[in-house]
Amino acid sequence: MAKKVLVVDDEKLIVKGIRFSLEQDGMEVDVAYDGEEALQKIRENTYDIVLLDVMLPKLTGFEVCQQVRDFSSVPIVMLTAKGDDMDKILGLEYGADDYITKPFNILEVKARIKAIMRRSGRKETKAETPALLENGDLRMDLESRRLYIADKEINLTAKEFEVLELLVANPNKVYSREALLNLIWGADYPGDVRTVDVHIRRLREKVETNPSEPKYVHTKWGVGYFFKG
Secondary structure (H helix, E strand, O other): OOOEEEEEOOOHHHHHHHHHHHHHOOOEEEEEOOHHHHHHHHHHOOOOEEEEEOOOOOOOHHHHHHHHOOOOOOOEEEEEOOOOHHHHHHHHHOOOOEEEEOOOOHHHHHHHHHHHHHHHHHHHHHOOOOOEEEEOOEEEEOOOOEEEEOOEEEOOOHHHHHHHHHHHHOOOOOEOHHHHHHHHHOOOOOOOOHHHHHHHHHHHHHHOOOOOOOOOEEEEOOOEEEEOO
16 A cells, blocks of 8 residues: 655645655655644544644644644654754654754655654554553553553653653663664664653653652663663
8 A cells, every 4th residue: 555645845846846756656645835734634634654844834843743743643754944953853852753954855855754664664563463561550552552651641752652662661671872762763863862862851751740750761870761660
């Protein structure tokens, strides 16, 4: 079945170029030119990946990403014209999976899309039967990708869920930031270990009663992160 991609950018020439190139690779491409239209399409359709520009009319890419994460874990790649590191980190903090800085090479865009889809595909084939990870009052449903703590559902982004799943499945094993970056984002991911720190901080804000004194996700100073089993 053809992979379905949503391309969101208010620059129609960019959209046209990306659409043509992806369709040449056999993908089905949908487009949107502002944040509100993008949000509506993501609510009404099922996409394998979303390419989302940061600077959009009506709603910014960050706002769209944040709202999408309330109801979907679809992989999102932010497109940004700014090379500023804080913009990239901010994009990931809002729940994006990756970012690409404009101007970009379309071959780079396609390589990133395929890498993310490969990782998503591996997760789908892995979960053929319902699987649960449980530790104390924490329960992870690996098929529906849902987290419950004390029977209350906690909404996580796709990457936050993957980080927590790895740590919970391997209690007390310390993972370096480099190892987490490689295992969760892949060896071809262009970002650095700050991405891991941002996701751990966001994860703690969601799962810990007191993030500064974590119960679940702990830091081994100078080494990395681990889940206390």
